[in-house]
Amino acid sequence: MSQPLQQPDANRTYEEILQKWGVPQGRCINKGNFGRIISVRDGWVVKMQSPRKAPESEQRRRAEVAEMEANIHFFMQVNEAPHIPRLVEVAGVRQARYAMRMEDVGESLYTVYTKGALSIEKIETIAKMALEALSWMHYHSILHGDLKPENMFMRHIGDFGLSRTGKDFDCLCGSRFYRAPEVIFGLKHDVKADLWSLGCILFEILTGNVFLRCHDLETEYASDLAHIHSIQVRLGSIPKEAFQKRRFLDANGDLEQPLNPVLMKRTIHQMLENDHRRGDGYRYLVDLILRMLVVQPEERISAADALKHPFFHSEFSSDLQFHLHLRGEDIEVFKTGKLEVYAGEEQPLLEEIDLQWVGDHSCFHIPKQSTPYGLRYFDSSGISEKMITRRIENGILTLSRKDFFDVNCDDSDMI
Numbered sequence: 001m002s003q004p005l006q007q008p009d010a011n012r013t014y015e016e017i018l019q020k021w022g023v024p025q026g027r028c029i030n031k032g033n034f035g036r037i038i039s040v041r042d043g044w045v046v047k048m049q050s051p052r053k054a055p056e057s058e059q060r061r062r063a064e065v066a067e068m069e070a071n072i073h074f075f076m077q078v079n080e081a082p083h084i085p086r087l088v089e090v091a092g093v094r095q096a097r098y099a100m101r102m103e104d105v106g107e108s109l110y111t112v113y114t115k116g117a118l119s120i121e122k123i124e125t126i127a128k129m130a131l132e133a134l135s136w137m138h139y140h141s142i143l144h145g146d147l148k149p150e151n152m153f154m155r156h157i158g159d160f161g162l163s164r165t166g167k168d169f170d171c172l173c174g175s176r177f178y179r180a181p182e183v184i185f186g187l188k189h190d191v192k193a194d195l196w197s198l199g200c201i202l203f204e205i206l207t208g209n210v211f212l213r214c215h216d217l218e219t220e221y222a223s224d225l226a227h228i229h230s231i232q233v234r235l236g237s238i239p240k241e242a243f244q245k246r247r248f249l250d251a252n253g254d255l256e257q258p259l260n261p262v263l264m265k266r267t268i269h270q271m272l273e274n275d276h277r278r279g280d281g282y283r284y285l286v287d288l289i290l291r292m293l294v295v296q297p298e299e300r301i302s303a304a305d306a307l308k309h310p311f312f313h314s315e316f317s318s319d320l321q322f323h324l325h326l327r328g329e330d331i332e333v334f335k336t337g338k339l340e341v342y343a344g345e346e347q348p349l350l351e352e353i354d355l356q357w358v359g360d361h362s363c364f365h366i367p368k369q370s371t372p373y374g375l376r377y378f379d380s381s382g383i384s385e386k387m388i389t390r391r392i393e394n395g396i397l398t399l400s401r402k403d404f405f406d407v408n409c410d411d412s413d414m415i
């Protein structure tokens, strides 16, 4: 990092700093794990370490965390990272600690969304803001590491207490609900872990439900195992390769059974399907969230790519959307083929979709047409399998895998 912070002054106390900054006997607006925020007049806040007593080793650890936080925030400030609270001043104090004076950026996203549902347009603004900030950070090899509604604001992301620079990270383990699978698996992870957290957050502010409300159990292992089973309930079974290590797998290579029963029942699709806001914007947003909540980090969308997603680039009602969701046992067979979309039988080809590149749930645009649409599926040998014709209703083309295969399938595989 360029321009490192000054070393803390061994003789200076927090009290002296607060006095220098003219902080009145501050009203504490929040106490977090490591830090404490004191509200201050004139639109800024001070974050400094809690004076709570702790064993010396723990105090040393907290001081290290605070120093790293101050350094990273300072680096981002100097290099004009977007959407971070402006750092006005950093002061090093006794025992290797730092006090940070920064812009007051208002209520946290947690406070805002728990007061009432957010519109799709508001969520779009928040998602874009977060992705712009993450895209900058990830470009500079900085992992945020602790994204959650409490650490986000309407126009900013904050709390860089667990942020780190580098390529491969070991677990510093941000809040459990938002922790990425690879972190739970105990694998080295990279900046993609932030995209999982953001997917959880967007799901939460869209639906009002925490995506994975996994509580801490007696042991870390039991909590992690329950967490993995919960992910499976929501997203379907996790491929064994995702684990890389044998942790959590039994002698046969199968996932161990959880010690406590997993209470979650609904899949992500069941949780999303009854929303009354099922307009175009809602569908784009769901598509984006599904690309973030992908277990394998290499297949998870990056922040830079997420910014190119149609959710941010469409007049929600100008095009017709075509949502394709592939799921089930024969997905691999299906994925070797190709799909063509026509403006009806014998009418021009509008879209050619190589199914190999289709995620578990994908959203396509097709220009608005008054004619019915035809879809032709080709298997990998290029021999046409089936032509079906569908009329667009309410701007959404609804398809099911049953349309292409003669299989018994209760799920609606495409929405």
Ligand SMILES: Nc1ncnc2c1ncn2[C@@H]1O[C@H](COP(=O)(O)OP(=O)(O)O)[C@@H](O)[C@H]1O
Pocket: 029, 030, 031, 032, 033, 034, 035, 036, 037, 045, 047, 085, 102, 103, 104, 105, 106, 107, 108, 150, 151, 158, 159, 160, 161
């Ligand atoms: N710049 C800020 N402006 C307004 N409120 C803030 C700011 N930074 C933090 N807060 C509030 O204080 C809380 C704790 O701050 P945070 O930086 O997350 O500390 P911790 O590391 O203890 O979690 C946040 O959840 C938020 O409500």
Ligand SMILES: [Mg+2]
Pocket: 032, 150, 151, 159
């Ligand atoms: Mg925090």
